[in-house]
Amino acid sequence: DADVTQTPRNRITKTGKRIMLECSQTKGHDRMYWYRQDPGLGLRLIYYSFDVKDINKGEISDGYSVSRQAQAKFSLSLESAIPNQTALYFCATSGSGLADITSTDTQYFGPGTRLTVL
Amino acid sequence: AQKVTQAQTEISVVEKEDVTLDCVYETRDTTYYLFWYKQPPSGELVFLIRRNSFDEQNEISGRYSWNFQKSTSSFNFTITASQVVDSAVYFCALSEETSGSRLTFGEGTQLTVNP
Numbered sequence A: 001d002a003d004v005t006q007t008p009r010n011r012i013t014k015t016g017k018r019i020m021l022e023c024s025q026t027k028g029h030d031r032m033y034w035y036r037q038d039p040g041l042g043l044r045l046i047y048y049s050f051d052v053k054d055i056n057k058g059e060i061s062d063g064y065s066v067s068r069q070a071q072a073k074f075s076l077s078l079e080s081a082i083p084n085q086t087a088l089y090f091c092a093t094s095g096s097g098l099a100d101i102t103s104t105d106t107q108y109f110g111p112g113t114r115l116t117v118l
Numbered sequence B: 001a002q003k004v005t006q007a008q009t010e011i012s013v014v015e016k017e018d019v020t021l022d023c024v025y026e027t028r029d030t031t032y033y034l035f036w037y038k039q040p041p042s043g044e045l046v047f048l049i050r051r052n053s054f055d056e057q058n059e060i061s062g063r064y065s066w067n068f069q070k071s072t073s074s075f076n077f078t079i080t081a082s083q084v085v086d087s088a089v090y091f092c093a094l095s096e097e098t099s100g101s102r103l104t105f106g107e108g109t110q111l112t113v114n115p
Helices: none
Strands: A004-007 A010-013 A019-025 A031-038 A042-051 A054-057 A065-070 A073-078 A087-094 A113-117 B003-005 B010-014 B019-021 B024-026 B032-039 B046-052 B059-061 B064-069 B074-079 B088-096 B109-114
Touching (some): A004 A087, B010 B019, B019 B109, B024 B074
Antiparallel strands (some): A004 A019, A019 A073, A031 A042, A031 A087, B003 B024, B032 B088
C-alpha cells in the first residue's frame, strides 16, 4: 500500500461549488503539506502543518483552507471553486517517521489529485 | 528569500546520450537542503536525492550523478547513457533550515529521450 494517499484522484466540479481534497499518510511523519502544480510554474506551496495544532499559510493560500484532523490526515478545501484553481494538487509529508528516521526534511509526495473547475 | 531556477524548459536527446539538467539556487541561509524529484508521465513525484549544504561531495547512483557546487550555487543532475524510461519532468527544489522544510521548486525541465 502507498505511504501517502490522496482522494479523489480526479475531480471535475463547477464554479462556486465547495470541494475537499483529502490526504492520508502511514509514514508516521509529523509534517504535512499541500502544493498545486500548474504547467510551467513548478509546484507552489498552499498550506503546511508541522503538527496537529499547527497550520501555516504558504505562498498561494488565498481561496483555500485546510484542516489537520489527525497526525495522519490533512485535508484541503476550496470553499467556492473557480476555474483558475484547475490544477494538479499534491500532498506531501516529512519528518522523523517512526520507521525512517533518516527522512527528516525530505518530502514524500502522494499521487496527486487532478482537479478541473468548469 | 529562496529561489530555484531551471533555465532549461525542455531537452530532447537520443537514447544513450548523456544529458545534464541544470539547477541554480538562491538562498541567504548557510544551512539548506537541495533535492531532485522526477515526475514521469504517470504524474507522481519521485524523490531522487537530497543533499545538505555542508556536503559538497558529488554523488553517483547508477546512471545518475549530481554535481553540487556552492561557489556557483548550482546543483546539476547528469544522466549517463539515457534511456527512454528517463523521459520525465525533473524538478530541482530547495529547503532552507529556517523555513522548516518548506520546499521551493524550480519550474522543471521536461526531458524527452527518443529511441
